[in-house]
Amino acid sequence: MNYILILVLGFACIVIGLKIQEEVYRLSAAFTGSIVLIWGFTLTPTAFQVMVEVGIVLSVFSICVRCWECEQ
Numbered sequence: 001m002n003y004i005l006i007l008v009l010g011f012a013c014i015v016i017g018l019k020i021q022e023e024v025y026r027l028s029a030a031f032t033g034s035i036v037l038i039w040g041f042t043l044t045p046t047a048f049q050v051m052v053e054v055g056i057v058l059s060v061f062s063i064c065v066r067c068w069e070c071e072q
Contacts, residue, residue, distance in 0.1 A: 003043035010037030 010033050017029025
């Protein structure tokens with residue numbers, strides 16, 4: 001269950017980083033949030049990882065198909 005806390009903390013760091021006006025703090029918060037998010041994702045169970053990866057692949061595939069249809 002610790003992975004949920006780490007994932008939420010990573011998302012929170014990224015959201016806070018987007019709201020900060022100072023550029024250096026914004027970059028450091030986004031970088032820290034992305035590292036914590038990756039760390040939390042590696043701690044998740046394999047079934048959750050596969051589910052997220054399949055969702056990402058399907059969403060990217062649908063975007064690519066839409067762009068491919070527009071070019072023809």
